[in-house]
Amino acid sequence: AQTVTQSQPEMSVQEAETVTLSCTYDTSESNYYLFWYKQPPSRQMILVIRQEAYKQQNATENRFSVNFQKAAKSFSLKISDSQLGDTAMYFCAFMKVPPNAGNMLTFGGGTRLMVKP
Amino acid sequence: DTGVSQDPRHKITKRGQNVTFRCDPISEHNRLYWYRQTLGQGPEFLTYFQNEAQLEKSRLLSDRFSAERPKGSFSTLEIQRTEQGDSAMYLCASSPTYGIWYGYTFGSGTRLTVV
Numbered sequence: 621a622q623t624v625t626q627s628q629p630e631m632s633v634q635e636a637e638t639v640t641l642s643c644t645y646d647t648s649e650s651n652y653y654l655f656w657y658k659q660p661p662s663r664q665m666i667l668v669i670r671q672e673a674y675k676q677q678n679a680t681e682n683r684f685s686v687n688f689q690k691a692a693k694s695f696s697l698k699i700s701d702s703q704l705g706d707t708a709m710y711f712c713a714f715m716k717v718p719p720n721a722g723n724m725l726t727f728g729g730g731t732r733l734m735v736k737p
Numbered sequence: 738d739t740g741v742s743q744d745p746r747h748k749i750t751k752r753g754q755n756v757t758f759r760c761d762p763i764s765e766h767n768r769l770y771w772y773r774q775t776l777g778q779g780p781e782f783l784t785y786f787q788n789e790a791q792l793e794k795s796r797l798l799s800d801r802f803s804a805e806r807p808k809g810s811f812s813t814l815e816i817q818r819t820e821q822g823d824s825a826m827y828l829c830a831s832s833p834t835y836g837i838w839y840g841y842t843f844g845s846g847t848r849l850t851v852v
Contacts, residue, residue: 624779626779653837653838655840657840657843663845664740664741664843664844664845664846665780665828665843666843667839667840667841670838670839670840672838711779711780713779715837717837722785722792722793723768723832723837724770724782724785724793725770725772725780725782725841726782727779727780727781728779729777729778729779730777730778730779
């Protein structure tokens, strides 16, 4: 079974600054996907960024980037130029592949990020 | 396409009552998932469907829980004889079988409060 751990229950950052959210995971699988999801207050969860385990290059989506360290089983999220709209719960999630694995997500416990003006 | 819809958004029920939630996935998605999220925690997998077939159930899904997806379209999640421990947000998500790389699309959830 997989486990995902987010060791920072809460974080805060000043608007326009950079913040990094940590995530570690444990698995015996060699191929998998990793995701960061954002859940704003009282709103639905949306995908922020994704990474395939066999790709060494770190994923980047605009102001969001990851630092994927496969050997260390670490998958941190960096948010640059933080905006007030980034205030949300952030969840790290793991998915086994291939498709017939069911593709269930295993989530971490979340990090509550507050961006301060 | 308006995304994944869940109904109701909120449900308050007395302990021992039965409740049913509905999820309408994105029409072209053949996979549908149910997750449960308690306050301050990450979502936990409950069950998933490939079209109308329920292919996996978590051990979290006790005998009081049942899910259906008739005709492979919308899905319902029923909880019988609710208990206070059932209070949670119930999330539905859908995805294509191929293209799972793009992740799920989640609904806004149904928040259940058992009093």
